[in-house]
């Protein structure tokens with residue numbers, strides 16, 4: 470479990486995260502939802518140790534975040550980080566050489582699933598295929614938790630559907646997934662837990678299925694209630 474406990478982050482005098490607490494469990498998809506600027510990316514960076522926090526704590530499987538903990542997490546950015554001149558196959562080979570936890574079988578499965586071609590250069594890929602290549606490279610690492618910042622942003626409908634299908638497939642296995650988004654419609658049916666954010670604070674967190682079955686409300690219904698109140 471990733472446990473974010475009352476974390477506070479300031480940029481200058483501005484409180485960007487104000488006692489944010491939530492958990493993301495293994496085997497579940499947890500979604501941080503909020504409009505631009507509420508602090509979603511800052512939370513991701515804090516979990517990855519890429520930005521220091523003022524107070525609060527972050528634990529992964531009951532251990533404080535340290536170098537070992539980072540071997541449990543993969544952060545999949547929204548842009549390709551490999552040189553654009555590299556072919557997909559070369560990028561896969563690079564990852565295999567560099568990371569001990571590269572899972573070649575899963576990488577091949579993802580290549581087929583996304584219908585990507587090894588000989589295509591990263592720089593020549595469409596936005597949708599770049600996102601898929603990014604996912605391929607990240608998901609092929611055997612890590613217990615996957616963090617993805619806006620994996621569906623700016624991607625065409627068919628690519629979004631294909632990417633969404635990965636989340637419900639065996640390719641995710643029983644890993645914990647934490648994603649951020651400001652567009653919920655396409656992915657509402659995939660999400661287990663929802664964390665609604667506003668101006669650096671958690672307004673509400675709930676399980677989507679429980680909300681549907683007990684209160685008959687969709688995630689969008691709850692968002693309307695919370696944000697338009």
Ligand SMILES: Nc1ncnc2c1ncn2[C@@H]1O[C@H](COP(=O)(O)OP(=O)(O)OP(=O)(O)O)[C@@H](O)[C@H]1O
Pocket residue numbers: 480485503504505506507508509510511512651
């Ligand atoms: N390096 C920085 N210096 C100063 N302020 C920053 C810095 N990074 C982020 N901020 C501010 O912190 C707040 C939260 O930013 P963050 O990027 O976490 O939001 P977000 O919810 O991920 O937004 P988006 O959906 O646009 O990515 C914003 O007001 C942003 O302007």
